[in-house]
Amino acid sequence: MKRMTLWAVLLIALIGVIVCAAMMWRPSIQPLNTPVTADATKIERGARVVEQGDCAVCHTRPGGAYMAGGLPLVTPFGTLYTTNITPDWGTGIGNWPEEAFVRAMRKGVSRDGHFLYPAFPYVHYSRMSDADISDAYAYLMSVDPVQARAPENHMMFPMNFRPLVTFWNLLFLRDDPLVPVAGQSxxxxxxxxxxxxxxxxxxxxxxxxxxxxxxxxxxxxxxxxxxxxxxxxxxxxxxxxxxxxxxxxxxxxxxxxxxxxxxxxxxxxxxxxxxxxxxxxxxxxxxxxxSLKADITPPASSCVAASPEPIKPDQREGAALFAGACAGCHGGGAPMRTIDGRPGLSVVSAATSDSPRNLIKTILEGIPLSTRAPSHYMPPFADALDDTHIAALAGYLRGQACAAKPWADLEKTVTTIRHEGEPK
Missing domain, CATH: 1.10.760 (Cytochrome Bc1 Complex; Chain D, domain 2)
Structure with a gap:
């Protein structure tokens, strides 16, 4: 009886190993032998799909070649580097048939069979239409090939064991392409x-x-x-x-x-x-x-002032900093308010939000000037203003936007945000 029980346990364990191995393994797809070509109309449609998916945002690092990857993505589980998705034969997707591209977009599996980390949003791309995925493939195979291999990822154990992604997929990867909702436009x-x-x-x-x-x-x-x-x-x-x-x-x-x-x-x-x-x-x-409604209607708030709030004694330093550093663009009579559409800072969402995070980040980092149009610019103040100054400025702007709900512990918050992401 004990011997039969032992054999049953071993059989169950063997079946478990086989099932897990089957779940964690995907076959490679035969590479292409000849370059892919597509008509101009299909490539043009694909360019639009790729812009909709913001592919270049992740797959083009600052100063790097278009779609050649190498951008570090810092996650709670380690740092990933985006891959080269130009049609380079050795380091990009030049030898990927469309079947492999579709599998990556829908299942998160590379051509050679390894699992892709879900920082690549295949859980969302899986909901796209076959036509859009095909067009995106045609466009990517038409861009200039760049020889560039991404740096090695630095992921913590056990996330550095890629097959474990299959269990993540069981929880979060859906296989239900979007269909139109009846009754909606x-x-x-x-x-x-x-x-x-x-x-x-x-x-x-x-x-x-x-x-x-x-x-x-x-x-x-x-x-x-x-x-x-x-x-x-x-x-x-x-x-x-x-x-x-x-x-x-x-x-x-x-x-x-x-x-x-x-x-x-x-x-x-x-x-x-x-x-x-x-x-x-x-x-x-x-x-x-x-059209999306919040589950709970937010309470009435005084965070949109009809007119500037009187400056309180504890806001005078912030008001002076605003006059010296910000009023040239954002002050009531600033020409840039008319010429370039610069907003009054008492109404911007960053100042009316419950959290000061985005206002502080914007003051610290600014808004870089882009070569793409349209573009708006704001210089960074991380080097010009210390934490006390930024806290005073943020407190003043919050007082103008939402005097009834001041932000607490601003200087501590500024210090925390300034040093986030620095090596410990």
């Missing part, structure tokens, strides 16, 4: 497709759980990306400073949205990509996003 459905598919907006705007998966119960409820707060995309019409379609379209297209400001941080390159697309894409995204 064609533009709304188009916006939903862009937001939930190629645009993969929830990668940044949804909080993550302890293993890096999106919390489905808080979909588009806000997140943290590269030290910036990615605000909730739900309830934008319910906010104390509500968004209009015109404002959101302007913001999405890299312009300064009246009453809210312009994109900064990780959202800046995304908005500049969308600016290269037909305006109807931004209009569709805006219609969908503004």
């Amino acid at each position: 064609e533009r709304w459905n188009r916006g939903r497709y862009l937001v939930e598919g190629a645009g993969h907006c929830s990668s940044c705007h949804t909080p993550l759980n302890f293993i890096g998966g999106e919390k489905s119960s808080e979909h588009l409820g806000g997140g943290l990306v590269d030290g910036w707060h990615a605000p909730a995309l739900t309830g934008m019409t319910q906010a104390a400073n509500p968004w209009t379609p015109e404002q959101l379209v302007a913001y999405l297209r890299g312009e300064v949205a009246q009453g809210h400001g312009g994109a900064a941080g990780p959202m800046l390159p995304v908005s500049l990509s969308m600016a290269q697309l037909p305006q109807e894409d931004a209009e569709a995204v805006a219609e969908y996003i503004l």
Whole structure:
């Protein structure tokens, strides 16, 4: 009896090993022998899809060649480097047949069979149409090939064991391409497709759980990306400073949205990509996003001042700093307010937010000037102002925007944010 029990245990263990091995292994796909060609119309459509997916934002490092990879992505589990997706034969995807590209986009598996880390948002790209994925492939195979191999990833154990990604996929990878929702307009459905598919907006705007998966119960409820707060995309019409379609379209297209400001941080390159697309894409995204309601209506707030608040004694230093460093562009009579659309800082979303994070990050890092149009610029003040000065300036701006809800412990918050990401 004991011998039979032992054999049963061994058989179950063997079956378990076989099942796990089958789950963790994917066959390689035979490489191409000849270069891929496509007609100009298909390539043009693919260029639009690639812009919608913001592929260059991750796969082109600053100063690097277009789509040649090498950008470090710092995650809670280590640092990843984006890969070369030019059609270079040895270091890019030049020898990938379309079948391999589709598998990577839908299943997160490379041509040679290894699992891709979900920092590559295949969980969202899997919801794209076959036609869009095919067009994206045609475009990427048409760009200039660049010989560039990404540095080795530095992932912590056990995340450095790629086959474990298969269990992550069981939890978070869906196999349900988006289909239009009956009763909604064609533009709304188009916006939903862009937001939930190629645009993969929830990668940044949804909080993550302890293993890096999106919390489905808080979909588009806000997140943290590269030290910036990615605000909730739900309830934008319910906010104390509500968004209009015109404002959101302007913001999405890299312009300064009246009453809210312009994109900064990780959202800046995304908005500049969308600016290269037909305006109807931004209009569709805006219609969908503004239809999303928050679960709880936020309470009435005084965070949008009808007129400047009187300066309190503890805000005088901040007011003086504003006059010296900011008023030339953002002061009430500044020519740049009219010429270049610079916003008044008492109404921008960074000043009316419950968190001071984005305002502090913008003061520290500024907004870099881009070669893509449109572009707005703000110099960084990390070297010009110390933590005490930035805290005073942020406190003054918050007092002008939302006197009833001052931010607490600002100097400590500035110090923390300034030193985030530095080697310990």
